[in-house]
Amino acid sequence: MATGLDLTGRVALVVGAGNAVGRAVAVALAEAGADVAAATVTPTTEQEFAANSVANEVWAVGRRNLALPLDVTDPESVRAGVERVAAELGRLDILVNNVDLPYYQPFTEIPREALSRVLAVNLEGVFLVTQEAGRRMLEAGWGRVINLVPLAGERGVVHGTAYGAAKAGVLNLTRSLALEWARRGVTVNAVGLGWTTGLPGPTDHPDRRAELERYLPARRLAEPGDFAGAVVYLASEAAAFMTGQVLNVEGGALSHV
Amino acid sequence: MILDRFRLDGRVAVVTGAGRGLGRAMALALAAAGADVVAAARTASQLEETAAAVQALGRRCLTVPTDVTRPDQVDRLVRTALAELGRIDVLVNNAGGGTAGMGKPIQEITDEEWRLGIDTNLSSVFYCCRAVVPHMQERRRGKIINVASGYGLRGGRHNYMYAAAKAAVVNITRSLALTLAGDNIQVTCIAPGFFPHSEQAGQRIRGGAYIPVGRPGRDEEIGPLAVYLASDASDHLTGETIVLDGGGLAGGVTPTGWAPRVALEG
Numbered sequence: 316m317a318t319g320l321d322l323t324g325r326v327a328l329v330v331g332a333g334n335a336v337g338r339a340v341a342v343a344l345a346e347a348g349a350d351v352a353a354a355t356v357t358p359t360t361e362q363e364f365a366a367n368s369v370a371n372e373v374w375a376v377g378r379r380n381l382a383l384p385l386d387v388t389d390p391e392s393v394r395a396g397v398e399r400v401a402a403e404l405g406r407l408d409i410l411v412n413n414v415d416l417p418y419y420q421p422f423t424e425i426p427r428e429a430l431s432r433v434l435a436v437n438l439e440g441v442f443l444v445t446q447e448a449g450r451r452m453l454e455a456g457w458g459r460v461i462n463l464v465p466l467a468g469e470r471g472v473v474h475g476t477a478y479g480a481a482k483a484g485v486l487n488l489t490r491s492l493a494l495e496w497a498r499r500g501v502t503v504n505a506v507g508l509g510w511t512t513g514l515p516g517p518t519d520h521p522d523r524r525a526e527l528e529r530y531l532p533a534r535r536l537a538e539p540g541d542f543a544g545a546v547v548y549l550a551s552e553a554a555a556f557m558t559g560q561v562l563n564v565e566g567g568a569l570s571h572v
Numbered sequence: 573m574i575l576d577r578f579r580l581d582g583r584v585a586v587v588t589g590a591g592r593g594l595g596r597a598m599a600l601a602l603a604a605a606g607a608d609v610v611a612a613a614r615t616a617s618q619l620e621e622t623a624a625a626v627q628a629l630g631r632r633c634l635t636v637p638t639d640v641t642r643p644d645q646v647d648r649l650v651r652t653a654l655a656e657l658g659r660i661d662v663l664v665n666n667a668g669g670g671t672a673g674m675g676k677p678i679q680e681i682t683d684e685e686w687r688l689g690i691d692t693n694l695s696s697v698f699y700c701c702r703a704v705v706p707h708m709q710e711r712r713r714g715k716i717i718n719v720a721s722g723y724g725l726r727g728g729r730h731n732y733m734y735a736a737a738k739a740a741v742v743n744i745t746r747s748l749a750l751t752l753a754g755d756n757i758q759v760t761c762i763a764p765g766f767f768p769h770s771e772q773a774g775q776r777i778r779g780g781a782y783i784p785v786g787r788p789g790r791d792e793e794i795g796p797l798a799v800y801l802a803s804d805a806s807d808h809l810t811g812e813t814i815v816l817d818g819g820g821l822a823g824g825v826t827p828t829g830w831a832p833r834v835a836l837e838g
Contacts, residue, residue, distance in 0.1 A: 419834040429836055466825040473823075473831040510825075517832035530827040568825050571729075572722040572765075 319553035323348030326404045327550065328397070330354045330385060330444055331413035333365025335513035335539035336463065340411055341369050342376065343543030344550060349409060350379035352400045356414050356436060358384035358392075379404055387414055387440030397447040409459045409550045410448040412441045412485070417516030419474035430477045437481035442488065449492075449501065458501035459550045462489050463542065465508045466565060472517075486561060493559030502558040506545045509537040509565030533566030577805040581606035584657045585802060586649070588640050588700060589667030591618030594719065594767060594794050596625070598664055601795025602802055603631040607662065610653040612638040632657070640667045640696035641688075643703075650703040659711070662802040663704045666719045668693040668737070675730045689733020694740045701748060705757070714757040715802045718745050722765050722817055726824070738763075742813050749811030758810040760801045765789055765817025782828050784819030 322344060329341040332353035341351050353369040355362035366382040373380035381403050386392040401407050416436040418429065445460055452458020467475040468482025486505055493503040510518050510527050518524050518536060528535055545562045548554050563569055585602045589595035591613030599609045603626040611622045611633055619635040626633035634656050638649045653660055671692050673685025697718055708714030723731055724738030745761040752759060767789040797816055800806050815821050 416837070417834050418836050419832045421833075432836060470825045471819075471823045472826055473829075474833060515837065516834050520832070523830065523832055526827050526830060530830075565825075570727045572726040572820060572824065 320547060320551045321348050322409070322547070322551060325349040325408040325550070326352070326400065326406045327409035327411060328352045328354060328383075328400050328407055328448060329369075329411040329413060330387060330440075331356045331415055331463075332369045333362045334413065334415065334515070336508065336511060336542060337411075337413040338365070338369050338372070339539040339543050340413065340463075340546045342372050343540070343547050344409065344411070345373040345376040345378040345380075347547045347551070348378075349550070350404050352381040352383050352404060354383040354385040354396060356385070356387050356416065356440065358386050385444075387444055388435045390443055393443045393447050397444070397451065401451060406455065407448055407451045408455070408457060410445060410452075410461070411546060411550075412444060412460070412462045414440045414444070415463070415465070415514075415516075417514075418478045419472070419517055420477075421474055422476045425477055433477045434481050434484075437478065438484040438488075441485050445488075445492070449496070452501045453496070453499055456500040459554075460489075460492070460501065460503040461546055461549050462486075462503075462505040463508055463546075464489075464505045464561070466510065466568060469507060469561070469563070469569065489561070490559045497558055502549070502554065504549045504554070504557060504559065505561040506542055506549065507561050507563030507565060507569075508542060509563075509568055511537040511539060511541075513539055531566055531568055532571060535566065537564065537566060574805075578799055578803045579606050580662070580799065580803055583607040583661040583802070584610065584653065584659050585662035585664060586610040586612065586653055586660055586700075586704070587664040587666060588612045588638070588696070589669075590622050591615050592622075594764060594791055595664070595666040596622045597791040597795050598666060598798040599633075600625055600629065601792070601799050602662065602664075603629045603633070604795075605799045605803070606631070607802070608632040608634075608657055610634045610636060610649070610657065610660075612636050612640070612649050613667065614639050640700060641691040643699045646696070646699040647703050650700075650707070654707065660704055660707055661713065662715045662717065663700060664717045664719070664798060664802075665697045665700050665741075667696050668719065670734060674734060677730060678732060681732065686733055690737050693734060693737030694744075697741055697744060701744075705748075705752065708757045709752070709755045712756045714752075714755075715806075716748065716757065716759040717798060717801045718759070718761040720745075720761050720763045720813060722763055722815070722821060724763055725813070725815070725821060745813060746811045753810060758801075758807065760806070760809060760811070761813040762794065762797060762801070763813050763815045763817070764794060765815070765820045767791055767794070782820075783817070784823060784828055787818065789816065789818060
């Protein structure tokens with residue numbers, strides 16, 4: 316394709332493919348031509364079921380696919396999972412980290428165990444998966460890492476201390492790693508996610524959602540599909556010169572005072 | 573003693589827009605810290621009120637009625653200050669505010685309204701810096717404090733001249749800071765949030781419901797920050813914009829008071 320957006324022949328791993336955003340992104344990557352491995356964040360029955368269903372949707376688009384039970388907090392699971400993608404789909408070009416464990420509580424009420432879990436999944440999970448997948452990208456001399464990061468990583472949100480700290484950590488991991496790999500063919504970027512419908516977490520509550528809708532410049536929350544264009548673009552050859560950036564897709568939320 | 577480093581005894585500070593609001597508050601704070609003040613604004617009567625308050629603190633205050641959108645008047649301000657007080661240690665570029673055309677739909681804003689908004693909020697800063705910088709370079713010391721706005725860092729509906737000019741003030745701060753760093757001149761910027769008397773036209777007074785701390789700023793709350801930025805205590809700080817807004821820009825992605833609780837899953 317003249318625009319360089321075609322992903323035919325690429326293999327993408329979407330971690331956290333089972334939630335609404337992950338599903339939309341995985342299907343969009345498939346529609347753009349990529350084969351897709353749909354991985355869980357935690358190998359629960361529910362997440363594995365969702366990953367299977369996303370893999371089926373990828374199949375329906377006509378791409379090779381894989382449903383991958385992954386535990387991002389377990390280095391051995393991550394190592395084996397990435398190896399399985401490469402073995403079954405032949406390579407690994409694109410990693411989408413849609414790793415998300417939402418958690419909002421008053422600061423003084425957050426137990427150490429909850430903090431540890433939130434950081435282990437949201438921050439360390441991205442770190443471990445990217446380390447493992449990135450090694451293969453460096454060997455190939457081409458790769459794309461795309462971290463999906465909600466607004467709580469960019470700005471303060473009440474009760475979002477632990478969660479926001481983890482997400483902000485991913486944003487600066489993105490920038491530092493982009494510099495580290497800038498001359499090695501692997502770009503590292505983030506897509507900033509506006510408040511979104513259809514996800515577990517703070518927007519999964521009608522009153523809170525209505526308040527947000529009144530507040531946001533676009534007067535609506537994002538639909539999961541709103542992020543697909545940004546991810547496909549960043550995954551493609553067209554974005555080869557872009558690295559270390561955060562592409563915020565938030566309906567204008569970050570523009571106003 | 574650390575607090576001695578905040579003292580401004582013997583210094584001379586030029587403050588534009590000093591006739592009221594944040595400008596007057598900064599002039600008084602600088603005077604309270606020991607500085608003599610050159611107060612500039614268009615309205616002479618307001619300047620006299622500022623001067624009386626500065627003098628009540630035991631400092632000299634020279635008033636120079638000035639329209640900062642006029643480069644000749646700005647040059648005269650600086651010449652007068654140097655002739656009368658012999659030096660300028662601190663320049664506070666505070667003059668600015670809403671102008672005609674603010675709040676209008678973009679297609680209704682005239683060329684003249686656009687130029688006035690840019691002249692008032694941006695060109696004025698340029699004129700004042702251009703006039704003062706050679707003197708500061710000669711003395712190899714100086715502090716320039718620009719005043720921008722939250723609207724210099726974010727947009728506002730129907731807010732064009734003001735928001736564009738204030739954003740430019742944030743960035744001219746950086747360029748000046750880089751250029752003058754070797755001359756021992758520090759250039760910084762204060763971005764105030766909502767101060768009801770600060771003449772940020774187009775804003776409705778909303779009682780602070782949309783401000784995380786729950787209230788608007790009070791004019792006198794900008795004073796200590798201006799003193800710090802004018803003093804030796806901030807000698808390694810340059811090029812930066814400091815936001816003073818009751819927490820507004822730290823958040824801004826949810827309504828104030830929006831406080832979800834979401835338990836851990838899995």
